[in-house]
């Protein structure tokens with residue numbers, strides 16, 4: 001069995017693996033796709049001390065850094081269940097292929113995924129004008145026209161954030177009213193370069209083959225369709241944590257995120273969590289790495305107290 005088994009090979013899992021392995025304890029990482037969301041990212045400009053990098057390059061560097069240490073990497077493996085430790089003191093992770101892996105401590109770092117609109121053109125123009133992270137990609141649209149899809153807290157926050165950078169923001173909400181907190185709505189409505197459209201379904205992302213040029217939405221009250229010309233579309237209809245396989249086993253927030261304390265401890269002793277899958281706010285690479293490092297150290301600390 002492992003002393004530390006990390007489930008998830010994104011920035012959080014890679015950081016946890018390096019911190020654990022550097023303590024000389026038996027460390028394993030299992031991941032559906034080593035690299036995680038970073039693999040789907042183009043330009044990265046906020047990975048502090050690295051002015052610019054690209055997702056696939058950073059993912060390869062994560063893997064080669066982990067491989068500097070004696071870490072067992074089990075790539076292309078999907079965890080389907082966590083069975084908390086019984087009398088033998090070993091937690092069990094069951095895999096889709098029928099196998100299972102045991103460990104004294106577990107670090108859950110299975111990340112999250114952005115909910116997509118499912119509109120034609122969305123996939124085609126992903127990273128070519130269709131974006132999901134305003135903290136990451138907002139500055140790329142400086143002086144340009146953008147839309148934010150979604151009028152919940154994250155959509156309205158994104159629209160306020162973008163309005164300070166871009167030329168114009170059109171906020172499109174499906175419901176007949178915004179769902180964000182009133183204080184955020186008031187702030188948004190006070191901004192001069194914002195248009196709010198409610199009862200609207202985005203039906204298509206338009207582009208010229210290389211980049212986004214607009215979108216089409218349907219007014220749900222009249223069924224009329226309208227075209228908005230723009231350069232960027234931020235989809236903010238939810239970030240879904242990859243915890244479906246943990247429901248009923250570990251404490252999750254109402255949004256399905258793993259509840260963690262300041263040390264990354266979960267509701268199960270010896271099981272820690274880090275990164276986008278947890279309740280820790282702001283889903284970013286540097287934050288996931290910091291949290292993963294903390295979880296690695298916490299797992300080590302837990303082990304030395306077990307005697």
Ligand code: FAD
Pocket residue numbers: 007008009010011012013030031032033034035036037038040041042043044045046047077078079080109110111112113114132133136137242245274275276277283284285286288
């Ligand atoms: P993830 O990167 O999501 O990794 C999760 C890992 O868990 C993966 O290896 C996955 O395969 C694995 N996994 C999931 N479920 C299972 C399972 N059941 N069994 C086994 N393995 C599983 N952040 C920035 O800081 N700057 C940026 O510029 C930036 N741009 C982004 C652009 C895009 C398009 C996207 C999608 C995200 C971007 N982000 C950016 C956010 C950043 O990628 C995430 O915050 C970060 O990757 C989170 O790391 P993580 O390790 O917590 O999770």
